[in-house]
Amino acid sequence: MFALLYSTQPLLPELSRWFGVSAAASTLTVSLTTLTLAVGLLVAGPLSERFGRTRLVTLSLVAATLLGVACAAAPTWGLLLAARSAQGLALAGLPAVAVAYLNEELDGAVAGQAIGLYVGGNALGGMVGRLLAGALADLGGWRLAVGGIAVLGAACTAAVVVLLPPSRRFVAAQPGLETVARSARAVLTDPVLLGLYLLAALLMGAFVAVFNALGFRLEAPPYALSAALAGLVFLVYAFGSVASTTAGRLADRHGRRAVVPVAVVVMLAGLLGTAASPLVLVVLALAVMTVGFFAAHGVASGWVAARARAGGRATAQAASTYLFAYYVGSSVVGAAAGRAWTSSGWTGVLVLTAALVVLGCGVALLLARSTSLLQPGNPPVGG
Structure with missing residues (x-):
């Protein structure tokens, strides 16, 4: 899913040249996709509460993969944006239910670590x-790159169909708009959940903005890297995969309220480090920022599901609302990154993103003071 979602991000400079659009316009291939994904989450979450988890995941991945092929074949800029927007809607089925599914199917003592592994899979x-995408773009242009990611999506979809166990503990909600509205009110009135939604929007917005602008920075002097070489910087995501899993274990042991603020501070430190000029220091700072982001996101997403479940709220709807905020932040700030780069270079991008992460630090500290809401048998994880 995440390979499909961000397949155009390393291609933004090439898309800008190919279609003759500005840097800010090229970011729409990411921002529109994440925006429609966010909208789709508002529908997919409630649907899964009624019709189940695994069926929605499979349908989502099949549709998103087919739309990936359509993106690769798009003859005009407008049709590419339309196909990417439709792909965002299709992709909503997996993130809308994944965390809820894991919380339902796994013992509470290991749920945090499992969700960390899931977020690590996102990073991978x-x-x-x-x-x-970067390597294929150097070989045959952006169409080969986007088409190659669609092939990867098809392989992963086949693996999910074969490997994903059906739900055993899922209990369908009662049908009707009244039930959906009641569930929506429940997940929008808990101040801890609201704080987690805000944190998701701030951190994801800053994170995507950095990587949206990064390709333009690395392909410009003094670095002048090719798309494939610039794409190697995404190897720092491997650190994010490890960080989310480790943070999940720490949250199971020490509580989510203790882990999230530390992770946000680590993200801020890495972000500020990208102001350095030597490429090796920039990459190191990006690795630190990625560790902090995925640690915070991995723990916060599990916190949402645990909090909702302990309070008797619709778990998938709470998780979908968290991800709605997450992708709205990605869409809005990710698009703003192109304008910040065009007007002020990396300094503009850094000022924009650092302000958001500083606000995130404040939200994380407020969340650290929240009270637990536990059911018998659940671990004391600050939910």
């Missing part, structure tokens, strides 16, 4: 997709 998919 994003890294592999970006690296593959």
Whole structure:
């Protein structure tokens, strides 16, 4: 899913040249996709509460892969944006239910670590997709790159169909708009959940903005890297994969309230480090930023599901609302990154993103003071 979602991110400079659009316009191939994904989450979450988890995941991946092929064949800029927008809607099925599914099917003592592994899979998919897209773009242009990611999506979809166990503990919600509205009110009135939604929007917005602008920075002097070489910077996502899993274990042991603020501070430190000029220091700073982001996101997403479940709220709807905020932040700030780069270079991008992460530090500290909401048998994870 994440390879498909961000397949155009390392291709933004080439798309800008090919279609004759500005740097800011090229970021729409990412921002529109994440925006429609966010909208789709608002529908997919409630649907899964009624019709189940695994069926929605499979349908989502099949549709998104087919739309990936359509993106590669798009003859005009407008049709490419339309296909990417439709792909975002199709992709919503997996993230809308994944965390809820894991919380339902796994014992509470290991749920945090499992969700960390899931977020680590997100990071791995994003890294592999970006690296593959950059390499294929150097070989045969952006169409080969996007088509190659669609092939990867088809292989992963086949694996999911074969390997994903059906739900055993899922209990369908009662049908009707009244049930959906009642569930929506429940997940929008808990101040801890609201704080987690805000944190997701701030951190994801800053994170995507950095990587949206990064390709333009690395392909410009003094670095002047090719798309494939610039794409190698996404290897830092491997650190994010490890960080989310480790943070999940730490949250199971020490509590989410203790882990999230530290992770956000680590992200801020790495972000500020990207102001350095030597390429090796820039990449090191990006690795630190990635560690902090994925640690915070991995723990926060599990916190949402645990909090909702302990409070008797619809778990998938709470997780979908968290991801809605997450991708709205990605869409809005990711698009703003192109304008910041055009007007002020990396300094503009850094000012924009650092302000958001500083706000995120404040939200994380407020969340650290929240009270637990536990059911018998759940671990004391600050949910």
